Amino acid sequence: MNYTELMHEPIKPILPKPSQYGIDPSLVKARVSEMPGMVSLYLRELFPDLPPVLLPGGPDAIKNVRKAAEEALMKVDMSMIKPEHSVNVLASHHGFTLFGGEPYAELLKAIRDVVEKRTGCRDIRLRAGVGMRFRETEEYIKRYGLDTYYNGKAIGVAPIDEGIPIETEIGTLYGIKKVYDADWIIHAHHTDVREVHFHRQVDKAVKPFGMSYARCETRSTYHQNLGPRAANFTARAIFESKFVQSKFAFAAFLNCGPHGVIGADCDNDLYALNDRATFVGCQLYGKIMTLFGEIDKCIAVLDFPCPVPYVFSAGVIYANFTGANTDLYDMESPLPPYTWYTEAFYRRNGQPLLEETPPMNPAIRMCVHNYAWTGYPSEFFSKNIPTVVVGEEQGKLFDTDSMNIGYMDYAVTARSTEQAMQFAYNVTGTDKVIIFDGAMGGMNVSESLAKLLIEKAPEVSERVDNVLLPKWLKQRGVDISILNRNK
Amino acid sequence: MKRVTLLAEVQQDVCRGCKVCEKVCPVYAISVTDRKAKVKEDACRGCTNCESRCPFHAIKMVKREKPFTIGVDASQYDSGKIRELCEKAHLNPEQVICYCVGVRAEEVAAAIMAGAKTPDEISSVTGIRTGCTIECIQPLLRLIQAAGIELKRDENGWQWYGVTPTAWTLPEDVVQKYNKRGFYFEEDKQLLDRVVHTNPKGEEKK
Numbered sequence A: 001m002n003y004t005e006l007m008h009e010p011i012k013p014i015l016p017k018p019s020q021y022g023i024d025p026s027l028v029k030a031r032v033s034e035m036p037g038m039v040s041l042y043l044r045e046l047f048p049d050l051p052p053v054l055l056p057g058g059p060d061a062i063k064n065v066r067k068a069a070e071e072a073l074m075k076v077d078m079s080m081i082k083p084e085h086s087v088n089v090l091a092s093h094h095g096f097t098l099f100g101g102e103p104y105a106e107l108l109k110a111i112r113d114v115v116e117k118r119t120g121c122r123d124i125r126l127r128a129g130v131g132m133r134f135r136e137t138e139e140y141i142k143r144y145g146l147d148t149y150y151n152g153k154a155i156g157v158a159p160i161d162e163g164i165p166i167e168t169e170i171g172t173l174y175g176i177k178k179v180y181d182a183d184w185i186i187h188a189h190h191t192d193v194r195e196v197h198f199h200r201q202v203d204k205a206v207k208p209f210g211m212s213y214a215r216c217e218t219r220s221t222y223h224q225n226l227g228p229r230a231a232n233f234t235a236r237a238i239f240e241s242k243f244v245q246s247k248f249a250f251a252a253f254l255n256c257g258p259h260g261v262i263g264a265d266c267d268n269d270l271y272a273l274n275d276r277a278t279f280v281g282c283q284l285y286g287k288i289m290t291l292f293g294e295i296d297k298c299i300a301v302l303d304f305p306c307p308v309p310y311v312f313s314a315g316v317i318y319a320n321f322t323g324a325n326t327d328l329y330d331m332e333s334p335l336p337p338y339t340w341y342t343e344a345f346y347r348r349n350g351q352p353l354l355e356e357t358p359p360m361n362p363a364i365r366m367c368v369h370n371y372a373w374t375g376y377p378s379e380f381f382s383k384n385i386p387t388v389v390v391g392e393e394q395g396k397l398f399d400t401d402s403m404n405i406g407y408m409d410y411a412v413t414a415r416s417t418e419q420a421m422q423f424a425y426n427v428t429g430t431d432k433v434i435i436f437d438g439a440m441g442g443m444n445v446s447e448s449l450a451k452l453l454i455e456k457a458p459e460v461s462e463r464v465d466n467v468l469l470p471k472w473l474k475q476r477g478v479d480i481s482i483l484n485r486n487k
Numbered sequence B: 001m002k003r004v005t006l007l008a009e010v011q012q013d014v015c016r017g018c019k020v021c022e023k024v025c026p027v028y029a030i031s032v033t034d035r036k037a038k039v040k041e042d043a044c045r046g047c048t049n050c051e052s053r054c055p056f057h058a059i060k061m062v063k064r065e066k067p068f069t070i071g072v073d074a075s076q077y078d079s080g081k082i083r084e085l086c087e088k089a090h091l092n093p094e095q096v097i098c099y100c101v102g103v104r105a106e107e108v109a110a111a112i113m114a115g116a117k118t119p120d121e122i123s124s125v126t127g128i129r130t131g132c133t134i135e136c137i138q139p140l141l142r143l144i145q146a147a148g149i150e151l152k153r154d155e156n157g158w159q160w161y162g163v164t165p166t167a168w169t170l171p172e173d174v175v176q177k178y179n180k181r182g183f184y185f186e187e188d189k190q191l192l193d194r195v196v197h198t199n200p201k202g203e204e205k206k
Helices: A061-075 A093-100 A102-119 A136-143 A216-225 A233-240 A270-292 A340-344 A379-384 A392-399 A417-428 A447-475 A481-486 B020-024 B049-053 B079-088 B105-113 B119-126 B137-146 B172-181 B185-196
Strands: A038-042 A086-092 A123-129 A154-157 A163-168 A171-176 A184-190 A248-257 A260-267 A298-307 A364-373 A387-390 A411-414 A433-436 A442-446 B002-010 B030-033 B036-039 B059-070
Touching: A038 A447, A061 A102, A061 A248, A061 A260, A086 A093, A086 A102, A093 A102, A093 A136, A093 A184, A093 A248, A093 A260, A102 A123, A102 A184, A102 A248, A123 A136, A136 A154, A163 A233, A171 A216, A171 A233, A216 A233, A216 A340, A216 B137, A233 B172, A248 A270, A260 A270, A270 A447, A298 A417, A364 A392, A364 A417, A387 A392, A387 A417, A392 A411, A411 A417, A442 A447, B002 B036, B020 B030, B020 B049, B049 B059, B059 B119, B079 B105, B079 B137, B105 B119, B105 B137, B119 B137, B172 B185
Parallel strands: A086 A123, A086 A184, A123 A154, A184 A248, A298 A364, A298 A433, A364 A387, A387 A411
Antiparallel strands: A038 A442, A163 A171, A248 A260, A433 A442, B002 B059, B030 B036
């Protein structure tokens, strides 16, 4: 095999961004992809059956995303929206971290424009939900000019804002009042696989109704009350409620694969869109996730403007890589190596309550935290994976985060990126490096890891197509024949 | 246990007295009088909710001159009674229920046994709900309810609204209707029950 043909110059990573949740971008002195021995692998060369992308692309990439969004929006029924009505476009914070955030912002702009053009309605607002960083979408709204675009009617909403009870099939749950204070709602989301360790690719397209658009009681139900695999029903219960159904107009999704934006998908039937998203999540992301499971040992690098678990490599977040020692899509295994349910079930002595609890991915010999944000409880990561944080500033930032008071209790600090990497090489004895830096279209890794991934990719691709994908879809009650119709 | 290192500080010239801060503070450490917010320094647990939701950015978090630690030592209370209360709430005493601060069910049970009766009182002494402030409300309410204490919501605040469904309250028809779609209701309930009834030696009570 000619490995060098498949190894390219490192892809430019996502740039550090100013945010109250991260250090000043000027303090990020070096990126690990710039270190000696790093290369990039293009995902469409590893997995040639991945569909073509709109973005990353040439200078017209964003225009093409816009065009795809408009075309999809023209096909959906908007007749329920009258000129005198009000409409809330509902967005989630994670969309703004995909491929630099611009494509999702473009989708939100397209929705506003097309709805106004097709319905004559002018009272169109943006309600952008968050997780735990309550100012996060406020930052994105300003960064992408959405406040101006929505005529000053764009706001971030948080799970501690005023609530509204919603009666569901399983009892009362609680939404955020400002999400539902319009005649109609439009669910604007994406097919990025994100927290497959939590949602297990079950009802992923519905999840924001139990997360981004919901009060803390509902989020707590998801993460504490129902169990790791039943939890996803929380979102479906809210979505199926008479109250939400009476306001739901349609869903508009940015279709993403691990390699980029592949299109837009709009539908009045969220479950139909949900089934299509399941294919994207299982088939396209499933291959790269399974390939990550083939890594025997490595140094994992965090180098992306997002909290620790949400940094990206090849469209996969670090939290999922910490579970790559197991098949996260296989519903038969109840506890992934990392979810809050798993984290909850560790004793005072650091041992799991249940013996069969899988450990965090033992292939990760060390984590080099070159650049990542606060705003997500991350102590479990540094407690279970040896962690080196670059620069005192990041350590200090974590020490002032109410969710991460303990993160630095288990991490050490290095003065520079170079020294952190050298320390990691010396201690782990491996030169295999995977960088979670949001490189678009491919992934930045060391040459030694690139070689391993190139060797394993064909077999992984075949195994997913022939063995794993049919199993995953069957477990989710999704008709596999739809796959052939989609071809 | 939580080390409280931060304190909310109101910029009086920016504050407009809108009261959002007092509606979102989990420990009622901030309130508005005469159209200005004021912080009870001893009561603030440094969660940042007021700072994060103030529409006018009138509040900033500052480092405390004298940080302090809060927490309830569960080993000082009857372990049998702690287990009984936790199991009634379908929780294992050692189970973590606050991921930010690391508060375990047994600590909340001990706080209740020490006399804390409301979510804000329990948060104040244990630190639960003073990290992300959103994920741990349900097990906290479950424990209070299991102790036989009546839950009474503050109609003027947004601190919490009410208890929500659990694995043990799901209607059977819902379980039957949706369990083919990847929702492993029964299996997860069994898993949670195993966790609840695992004792300190690792033995599972059937």
